[in-house]
Amino acid sequence: MALARFSKLRWLAILCFFPFLITPAQAWGPHPEITQAALKALGTNDPLILQLGSQAQRLTNYAWIADFRRLPFEEPDEAFYADDYLIFPEATTHLDHILPEVRQTFRPYFKRALQALRTETPRNAARWIGSLLHFTEDTGSPPHAAQIRGELHTRMENWVDASLIRIDGYAPQLPGSSDEAALDGFIKRMDELIEFSKARARRLHVPATVGNRGAVEPLVLECALETSRVTADLLHSLGQLAQKPLKESVTLHGTISSEPPDGPLGRFPAKIVLEGTTFSTLADLSGKFEFRNLPPGKYELCAFRGGSGLSRVAVNLRSGETNDYPIALPKAPANLVRNGDFSLSWAKTDAPDCWYRTSNAWEGEIIPLKIGQRYRLAAKFKPGAKEEVVVRWTRFLPHAVPRTAAMPKLETRTLTAAAPEVVFTGAENLGLLQLILKSSPTPNASWDSISLVPIAAD
Numbered sequence: 001m002a003l004a005r006f007s008k009l010r011w012l013a014i015l016c017f018f019p020f021l022i023t024p025a026q027a028w029g030p031h032p033e034i035t036q037a038a039l040k041a042l043g044t045n046d047p048l049i050l051q052l053g054s055q056a057q058r059l060t061n062y063a064w065i066a067d068f069r070r071l072p073f074e075e076p077d078e079a080f081y082a083d084d085y086l087i088f089p090e091a092t093t094h095l096d097h098i099l100p101e102v103r104q105t106f107r108p109y110f111k112r113a114l115q116a117l118r119t120e121t122p123r124n125a126a127r128w129i130g131s132l133l134h135f136t137e138d139t140g141s142p143p144h145a146a147q148i149r150g151e152l153h154t155r156m157e158n159w160v161d162a163s164l165i166r167i168d169g170y171a172p173q174l175p176g177s178s179d180e181a182a183l184d185g186f187i188k189r190m191d192e193l194i195e196f197s198k199a200r201a202r203r204l205h206v207p208a209t210v211g212n213r214g215a216v217e218p219l220v221l222e223c224a225l226e227t228s229r230v231t232a233d234l235l236h237s238l239g240q241l242a243q244k245p246l247k248e249s250v251t252l253h254g255t256i257s258s259e260p261p262d263g264p265l266g267r268f269p270a271k272i273v274l275e276g277t278t279f280s281t282l283a284d285l286s287g288k289f290e291f292r293n294l295p296p297g298k299y300e301l302c303a304f305r306g307g308s309g310l311s312r313v314a315v316n317l318r319s320g321e322t323n324d325y326p327i328a329l330p331k332a333p334a335n336l337v338r339n340g341d342f343s344l345s346w347a348k349t350d351a352p353d354c355w356y357r358t359s360n361a362w363e364g365e366i367i368p369l370k371i372g373q374r375y376r377l378a379a380k381f382k383p384g385a386k387e388e389v390v391v392r393w394t395r396f397l398p399h400a401v402p403r404t405a406a407m408p409k410l411e412t413r414t415l416t417a418a419a420p421e422v423v424f425t426g427a428e429n430l431g432l433l434q435l436i437l438k439s440s441p442t443p444n445a446s447w448d449s450i451s452l453v454p455i456a457a458d
Contacts (some may be wrong), residue, residue, distance in 0.1 A: 028137055028138050028140075028141040028144065028157045028158075029157060029158040029160065029162065030160060030162040030165055030224055031060075031063040031064060031133075031134065031137055032060040032061070032063065033162040033163075033165040033224070034063075034137050034140075034165055034224055034227050034228045034231055035059050035060045035063045035133060035137070035231060036060050036165075037165050037166055037167050037225075037228040037231075037232070038167070038172075038228050038229075038231035038232035038234075038235055039056060039057070039059065039060075039232075039235070040166075040167075040168075041167050041168075041170045041171075041172055041228070041229075041232040042172060042232060042235055042236055042239075046172075046235075046236060046239055047239035047240055047242065047243050048117075048235050048236065048238055048239025048240075048242070049239070050239075051117065051122065051125075051239060051242060052122045052125065052126050053122055054122075055122040055123050055125070055126035056126065058075075058123075058126055058130075059126055059129060059130055059133060059235075061075070061130075062126055062127050062129065062130020062131075062133070063130050063133040063134050063137060064130070064134065065082050065085055065086065065127060065130045065131045065134060066082070066086060066097065066130075066131050066134035066135060066138075067097075067134065068082035069082060069083060069086055069094045070082075070083060070094075070356065070363070070365060070366065071366055072268070072366065072368065077285070078267050078268070078269060078284075078285055079264070079267045079268055080127075080268055080269065080282060081268070081338075081354075081365055083354075083365075084271055084280070084282060085127045085128050085130070085131050086131055087347050087353075088108075088112060088278055088280060088347055089277075089278050089346070089347055089348070090108040090111070090112065090278060091105070091108045091109065091112070092347050092348040092351070097134070097135060097138040097139075097144060098138075098143075098144045098147055098149070099139070099144060099145055099146075099147050099194065100147070102135055102138065102139055102144065103190075105132075105135040106135065106136075106186065106187050106190055107183065107187065109128075109131055109132040109135060110132060110183050110186055110234075110238075111179075111183070112128055112131075112132075112278070113125070113128045113129045113131070113132045113238060114179065114238055114241055114242060115128075115278065115279075116128035116129070116281075117129070117238060117239075117241075117242035118242055118246070118292065118293045119279060119281075119291050119292050119293050119294060120281045120290070120291065120292075121281070121284075121289075121290055123284075124281050124282055129235070129238065132234070133231060133234075136190070136227075136230065136231060136234055137227050137231060139190060139193060139194060139197075139227075140193050140196075140197050140223055140224070140226060140227030140230065141156070141157040141197065141223065141227075142156045142157060142197045142198070142200050142201035142204055142219070142220060142223050143156040143157055143201060144157070144197070145193075145194045145195075145196075145197035145198040145201060146197070146198045146201035146202070148201060152205070152208055152209060155208040155211075155213075155216060156201060156204050156208050156216070156220065157220065159208070159213050159216045159217050159220055160217055160220040160221050160224055161217060161221065162224075164221055165221070165224050165225060165228060166225075167225060167228045167229055167232065170228075170229055170232060172229075172232040172233050172235070172236035172237075173233045173236070174233075174236060174237050174240050175188070175189060175233065175237060176237075179241055182237045182240075182241055185237075186233075186234060186237065189230055189233060189234075190230070193226060193227065193230050196223070196226050197223045197226070197227075200219045200220075200222060200223055203219055204216055204219050204220070246293050248295075248296060248319055249292070249293040249294055249295060249296070249319075250294050250295075250296050250317045250318065250319055250321075250323055251290065251291065251292050251293075251294070251323060252290070252291040252294055252299075252301075252315065252317055252323045252325065253288070253289065253290040253291070253323070253324055253325075254288075254289060254324055254325040254326050254327055255283075255286070255287045255288050255289075255326050255327070256270040256272070256283045256287040256288075256289065256303050256305070256327050256328075256329060257287055257326065257327070257328045257329065258270060258287065258305050258307075258308035258328075258329040258331075259307070259308060259331055259334070260285075260305075260307065260308075261306065261307030261308075261334060261336060261454065262370060262373065262454065263368070263369065263370030263373055263426075263454075264368035264369070264370065265306045265307055265336055265367070265368065266307075267285070268305065268306055269282050269283045269284055269285050269287075269305070270282070270283045270287065270289075270303050270304065270305035270308070270329065271283075271303070271304055271305065272289050272301060272302070272303045273301075273302050273344075273346045273353075274291075274294075274299045274300070274301055274302075275299075275300040275301075275302055275312075275344075275346055276299075276300065277299070279291060279294065280346070283303075294317060296317050296318055296319050297316075297317060298314065298315070298316050298317075299314075299315050299316075299317065300312060300313075300314055300315075301313045301314075301315050301325065301327070302344055302346065303327050303329060304329070304338060304339065304344065305329055305338075306335075306336050306337070306338045306367070307334050307335070307336050307454075308329035308330065308331065308334065309329050309330035309331075309332075309333070309334075309335060310329070310330075310339070310341075310343065310344060311327050311328065311329050311330065313325055313327055333451055333453055334453055334454060335449075335451040335452060335453060336367055336375075336452040336453070336454070337354075337364060337367070337435065337450050337451060337452050338353075338354040338365060339352050339353050339354040339355065340449050340450045340451050340452075341444075341448065341449040342355070342442070342443045342444040342447075342449070350442065351442065352442070352443060352444070355437070355443060359440075360438065360440050361390075361436050361437055361438050361439065361440075362436070362437040362439060362442075362443050363434065363435075363436050363437075364434055364435040364436070364437075364450075365434070366432055366433070366434050367432070367433045367434065367452065368396065368431065368432055369396070369426035369430065369431050369432070369433055370426050370454075371396070371426050371427055371428060371431065372425065372426060372427075373425065373426045373454055374423065374424070374425045374426075374454070374455045374456075374457060375423070375424055375425070375426065375452055375453065375454055375455065376421065376422075376423050376451075376452075376453050376455050377391065377415070377421065377422050377423075377424070377450075377451070377452050378420060378421040378450075378451050378453075379415045379420045379421070379447055379449075379450050380420070380447055380448040380449045380450075380451075381416075381417040381420055381446065381447055381448075382445070382446055382447060382448060385417055385446040385447065386417065387437070387438050387439040387446040387447075388414050388415065388416055388438040389414065389415040389416075389420075389435060389436070389437055389438070389447075389450065390412055390413075390414055390435070390436040390438060391412065391413045391414070391415065391422070391433065391434075391435060391436075392411070392412050392433070392434050392435075392436065393411050393412075393430050393431075393432060393433045393434070394411065394429070394430075394431070394432055395428055395429045395430070395431050395432070396428070396431025396432055411429075411430070423455070433452070435450060437450070
């Protein structure tokens with residue numbers, strides 16, 4: 001629980017200095033306690049607990065994932081981009097966590113979490129479940145249900161004694177025996193949760209406005225307890241459904257060989273997607289990956305990692321055979337920008353993965369740099385292209401920045417066709433970098449590639 005809060009504070013602090021990324025989240029404070037109460041209600045023999053093993057307890061941390069859109073998410077032994085568990089073909093953009101838009105998350109993330117339980121490792125499945133938990137739990141927050149923002153929002157969801165969030169004796173319910181019936185039952189349960197929390201938000205309005213915390217806390221606790229029950233039902237349902245036998249299926253596993261970049265990105269594993277499907281996963285840091293319960297057939301497997309490039313392999317999965325595919329990622333160029341040549345469009349066919357469309361630009365992921373390492377940033381412009389690449393950076397933030405501390409300076413530089421390259425050294429004040437491609441059509445209309453490559457000292 002302490003780790004969950006540390007990671008969240010650390011990276012939410014970054015949002016203060018990259019305000020162009022997202023609207024800063026107004027966070028439902030007791031996510032870990034709500035998740036813990038639900039896990040306790042399941043008991044040690046629930047199918048979900050048995051399948052996830054030690055990863056079940058990590059759900060108290062993974063329930064924060066959806067607040068880290070476009071950002072790295074830290075675990076004790078590795079890091080990953082949160083969007084690897086948020087963006088996929090049935091959810092191609094970030095959605096608001098407040099009504100009414102949050103309703104759009106229930107169906108696709110339920111299906112994707114269930115798919116992950118059936119096809120991926122416990123670690124990957126738990127992270128997909130964590131994304132779903134965040135949307136579910138946020139919906140139970142009174143201001144989220146009542147569409148209230150601002151300071152009143154913060155009081156309505158954080159004025160609560162989290163130590164009182166316990167649902168001892170609650171027996172989790174399965175709303176339907178089939179996938180669709182359970183999903184419909186989950187959505188119905190979410191509708192009931194919305195009405196429950198919305199009614200209490202109306203009663204909270206006056207005491208929260210005048211600062212009467214003593215009157216606010218009991219009502220917020222009621223919402224947190226009901227959200228814990230809904231969360232317990234959800235986890236129980238996923239575990240039960242994942243046990244159902246499937247028709248003919250196959251297993252695909254292999255090892256991604258790559259040379260991890262020196263520095264922070266060396267802790268980020270490779271990602272694997274099956275193009276034209278909703279299947280994806282992350283390897284572990286040794287490169288091992290696995291899919292279970294895939295339909296037999298031919299697939300195009302794409303693997304990539306920051307610092308190692310991208311590889312594609314055609315695989316033909318046959319029942320009754322060992323489907324083992326070792327994959328070597330290219331060593332050169334050692335581009336730290338994931339999908340820097342825009343060649344992968346798995347999540348959305350008209351947009352490159354790892355890039356995010358705004359009204360007049362495409363924004364890349366935040367890249368942590370190594371202090372003292374020299375880098376070459378180069379944009380390969382297409383002939384006649386007049387667009388620009390804006391480079392934004394600030395100092396690395398090793399911990400949460402106090403509200404009273406001065407904001408670190410945000411620096412920018414522009415690359416053009418006439419000046420497409422810059423060499424720099426990672427430093428205390430140049431620890432986090434993001435690329436903004438000033439182009440309204442797709443990036444590959446103006447650039448062949450964008451690369452950030454570590455270079456040896458002179």
